Amino acid sequence: MMPEKTSLDSFYAHKFSETPLLPPYEAGGFNVFRLTKLNEGASPAPYARYDFYKIMLIRGRHRCHYAHKSIEINGSTLLFFNPAMPYRFERLDKESTGFFCVFKDLFYIDHLRNGIQDIDMFKRDGRHEFPLSEDQDKEVESFFEKMLHERQSDYRFKYDLLRNHVFELLHFAMKIQPGETLYHHPDTNARLTSIFTEMLERQFPIESTDQFLELRSAIDFAEKLSVHVNHLNRAVKKTTGKTTTEHISQRIAAEATALLKHSDWNISEISDRLGFSNPSHFAYFFKKQTKVTPTSVRSV
Template identity: 30%
Template sequence: MDTVKNYDKVNGDPVSLEIRIDELITAYEKSQGQPDEPHRHDFYTVLLVEKSQGKHLIDFNEYPFGEKQVFFVAPGQVHQVVDEIPPKGFAVLFSQSFLLRNNISEHFIHDLNLFHDFGYAPPVELSDESMQKICSYGSDMFTIQNNPKTFSSEALGALLKLILIECHQACTLPNDLFLQSENGKSSLIRNFKELIESNYQDWHGVQDYAENLNISTDHLNRVVKAQTGKTAKEHIQSKIVVEAKRLLYFSDMSSKEIGYLLGFSEPANFSAFFKKQTGSSPSNFQPKN
């Protein structure tokens, strides 16, 4: 049984705008400075951090808070915020339906390469100029949210796109990312990741994905490595490791049950895989009662 807390509504109201902008200090004061519990959302989260100290844990990876940072948390990722001082900045939460209503496509979100469903998800580090611009957008969104008028949703959608584009342009991604997307490579990456999400429990080899995509394993590896910096095999293994960690830490399933669920025919094979990837055995990773 999965015991990690899950939030499925941005505002807790199914007829809301499905977007919310909060000042980071609000959550800090509400919790009296105590860390929140590890949890996941069914929506997107963007943290615009002007200044803070502490750490942000995303799928068991720890990132220190500092200044001029933007964190991106995809739906389904487990994260926890630990602030050591009152933070300054904004949290922007938005749902898939908000994106659709504002004609912001899933392809656009994917091609930005800011949200990572699994694996390494460090913050985007910004210059003074970029951070000032993004926080200005965040402040405008906060004002619009609290003083709604005609076309407020459209205004929030436009400002959200500006934040995402500014972050994309500021982060250290390959300069030819969008040029590559024009010749179909970005579409291939998107399809590959969607297949991983659907089949990681059954397909552990690159060949399974290549066959489904009607390409060779060499071609899949070349494109994935060129666009993401990681091999196809590393993407597949990252997804399996993240799901294993979530189940080991947040469920009451045994290591043996988790191994079978993730497609390993023998518990020893799962244990060997997990230890090779993480340096820890499954039993040692599980929290002690």
Template identity: 30%
Template sequence: MDKKIPTESLSDYYARTGFAITKDHLPITSESGHFNVRMANICCRKTPFNRRDYLKICICSGKGNGTLVYDDREIQLSQPCIIFTHPSVPASIEITKMSRYSCIFNKQFIEGQMSPDVQYASPLFNATLFPVVMLTEEELDRLNGYFAEMKRLQESDYPFKWDMVRNILQLAIHEGIRLQQQQAVQSGVVRDRLVNSFFSLLNQQFPVDSPENSLKLLTPAHFADLLHVHVNHLNSVIKKSTGKSTRVIIHERLVSEAKALLRNTSWNVAEIGYALGFEYPSHFNKYFKQFTAVTPMEFRQNNMAVSMAL
């Protein structure tokens, strides 16, 4: 990748667009994450070509047209569509005489809300997938309704509004996945059955419901044996479909479950580590810190402090 392509932060975004963060928004530095949704009627505008440290979803509608430059591809936007841009892929959009709903949020805002299987099915989290889903008028109305409701909630005084926003945001992401997969079936492109079987096996292990039962499927070889394929073939198919290795996907799922258990149970760190397949607490501590930069105990203490503050 070209290292000269900049990465735009949330602070950079607000400085570039001139939009203010008001009391209706969670602060950029909030431990609960940041979210913002807005509507814009645009005659002609082009965004800078860059990567982002935040996630973005746009709905484009109207009788205009546009172009999305996504890495080395130019994608023409000539009908209503929803765009899910992966933050690591450099992108720029130029549209003329189109209305645009957009929402931006960081990973903290939706962390732990969606399973890896769902994430790898969405171009928002999987850079190997096509980022644009074309919409019929009925589909456009439904998705616009989701965004309008998120905007209404964002501006409301309801004390649990962000929980509702997260739920509606997930609906929008799921709708994008459903429509994209539906269009893929119609065009004869279907995700490999081996990929679906792998994720089914992976997700059957979660959520972990007892500190006494340790996970058994922890390596690509474990899954390959149960799926009756060579581990190299499994790795190749998973990498092609998701853009990530089998091992990385397993690691991400383990870390996600570890965070959930640290947040939501009274199990001690040793019990959580054992439940996730670690025989010794020191091994779990080292593993968790490798992926999160903090120890399990530090993560638990930080999240307890956030809960008390909220």
């Protein structure tokens, strides 16, 4: 079965030989580290969904496994991870240097109108990897050095200052992509599309044998949203260029790929959890979406 969501405490226990200095509750779980402080004897982290956000500057060769894809990174890279996106990070070089910070929603809950999850780098379909030049690496390193320094200080408002340093990183990443904005200010169609996307994502990941996919068609979502299906289809198509059905099918295929790669469920069980009447229908759907069979993905 798929692993349960990994907590911040479990993450610390896996990554550190000694429990690091823990922040107070009101700090929203914020912490910052050099990668050299990691527990060298720890095994690679499993594929899992974590209950915190993570921003990492890492140097060297690595591979990151998401639900439906694996990417290799080389050199200096700025990475963003969110609680809705299961992943596994794999070192390909024995020695890695860099920094990372972690925090929960509470860190920003009173400071952002729409929440940290609406920032592009933390959206499922946003950009999460940013290769850095030598000068960019130095600038990002300076942000983390300021965090490390402030984390140890006795300044009364240090977590406000640390929050600002995290925002510096977010703005830095956005500056690498000229023409994009930190937030999207949606019109009516975009707002409806955003709600549809959130409802779609809320169904994933499938983590237990008691969990079944409930909303599988454009009509299902339209009824839940109390709008006509044609209105939903027009809004989604105008906003994204894809149909509602394409979004649903691609997300189901991505979840199917994750379950085939990272769970011990058989294909029949995966088919059932994703709402297919029988495994042959699932196999037909999966091959149509991915051009490969479920068996071939399972055997990799």
